[in-house]
Amino acid sequence: MQIPAAGLLLTLIVLSPSCARRVEAPGTTPADGMAPTWNMRAPRVIEASKALVVSGSPLASAVGRDILRQGGNAVDAAVAVGFALAVVHPEAGNIGGGGFMVIRLADGRVQTLDYRETAPGRASRDMYLSAAPEASVTGHLSAGVPGAVAGLTEAHRRFGRLAFSTVIAPAIGLAYDGFLVDEYRSSSIGEDSARLVLFPASRATFLPNDRPPETGSTFRQPELGATLEAVRDSGAAGFYRGRVADLIVAEMVRGHGLIDHDDLNRYRAIWRNPIEISYRGHTIYSMPPASSGGVTMGEILNIMEGYDPLPAFGTAALMHREAEAMRRAFTDRNRHLGDPGFVNNPVQRLLSKDYAAELRQQIGEQASVTPRFETGAGGGSSTTHYSVVDADGNAVSCTTTLNNSYGSAVTVTGAGFLLNDEMDDFATSPGEPNMYGLVQGEANAIAPGKRMLSAMTPSIVLDREKQLYMIVGTPGGPKIITMVYHVISNVIDHRMPLPEAVRAPRTHHQALPDSLQIEGGGFLPATLDSLEGKGHGLWSREPWGDVEAIVRTSQGWQGVTDPRRGGGGAGY
Ligand code: DON
Secondary structure, three states: OOOOHHHOEEEEEEEOOOOEEEEEEEOOOOOOOEOOOOOOOOOEEEEEOOOEEEEOOHHHHHHHHHHHHOOOOHHHHHHHHHHHHHHHOOOOOOOOOEEEEEEEOOOOOEEEEEEOOEOOOOOOOOOOOOOOOOOOOOOHHHOOEOOHHHHHHHHHHHHOOOOHHHHHHHHHHHHHHOEEOOHHHHHHHHHOHHHHOOOHHHHHHHOHHHOOOOOOOEEOOHHHHHHHHHHHHHOOHHHHOHHHHHHHHHHHHHHOOOOOHHHHHHOOOEEEOOEEEEEOOEEEEEOOOOEOHHHHHHHHHHHHHOOOOOOOOOOHHHHHHHHHHHHHHHHHHHHHOOOOOOOOOOHHHHOOHHHHHHHHHHOOOOOOOOOOOOOOOOOOEEEEEEEEEOOOOOEEEEEEEEEEOOOOOOEOOOOOOEOOOHHHHOOOOOOOEOOOOOEOOHHHOOOOOOEOOEOOOOEEEEOOOOOEEEEEOOOOOOHHHHHHHHHHHHHHOOOOOHHHHHHOOOEEOOOOOOOEEEEOOOEOHHHHHHHHHOOOOEEEEOOOOOOEEEEEEOOEEEEEEOOOOOOEEEEO
């Protein structure tokens, strides 16, 4: 549902000691630079004095809040939310996919955890060239070796405070007892039903009576419950060995996929140092390769930092400079970045302020040109992000994905969970566009055991005094990078309150295809004319993303969940 900007109201959840209350509060008027036609509704806003979770699912956020209330820290809550999302947000929450977690402890230590999927040992560089069309997107061959269970159990092992069985218990309960399906999740399953129906276990799980579960119905997943119990009892070994591993391998044999027991045995999550970016006195921690998120966003921010003052929001002057910065950052991303276990990522050079100055010098008043290229990139895909802060000030920013909505659409028979289609994030055919229209090179070519390059950009922002300020991330394929950039810049540069920063219309450029994508209806026609006059090919699109962000306020914390999708928050 969308309401006109004129009637804009902010929905606040005001927390009393025992319960959360939803009230309507006077909203903001659209910031200068947004078109009157921008009728995006106001985000859901959650205020909490101590601790807060925002995620793509209100139920998963409530799980996180309850874990925090029981004395769990932000990592306990993040792990609980991760498992809960696998149950209540199956389009993207997962145990059959992977993700990235940025953790900042209250004492200032920052670590990131890479639990990205890997290519199976029997995968090869050109495996999709002779495969059926769509083989990297739907079906068994599209799945990488899942990393989520290794990641979540490792995060808990290193930083968790509560018993693992306590942290995973809510997800197990939701799987066995079921949960009430809301409108968002019912229609989300409906949108992918044509793919899910292709695989018997997916059909049986997600399309009872050959229809998506109806809004208001109770959705139970006992097989998933049993899988989660195996993880509760044996940790990662409960997934990568034993019955669940056998079921995964049997599913691969059934559908001619490649993942075998060796792949599952070998999978490890990896701790990495964060990407650290300084931006107008703020410090931003984000994800290093195997995600391109931190480096690419850092390059964009570094270029933009040199425009001082920055042109106002919604002006052609700003959007042109942003598009050119994005174009250059994505060109480097697509050319140079890949799994650091396999290729040398020139991170220091790409993130140096000198290099940003060089790139800025190249940006004139007209659009530069990247070779033209037509593609139907984008659409219909899903990842999910959640942000957590606890009462001690520990923070977690986590993005996790199956890649496409419902991943490969293959549910592991007997184990009740979906497998990812992350193989499509490789340059499956170097030089050719993938599902998101990204044209990537050899650095991201397929090799056995290699992590496919991601765009996920879970980030944590400190203020000028180096205090925790913001936790932010989103799904959206390559647009993740530019969305996180926009939200950070909207808050720091354009001084928007976080709800307005999330609600504001977005732009995106990824070098190829060579067009500036804009959220339709968001910008003034005169601005768009002016951008076209500068030589930008504009591509007006449906709104995108699902930013789940938290910002510090004088009262505690404010969580904002993107009005574009069906998330929610919970805190105390
Ligand atoms: O890792 C990546 O960059 C992609 N697999 C993310 C996919 C995604 O965000 C789709 N969501 N809308």
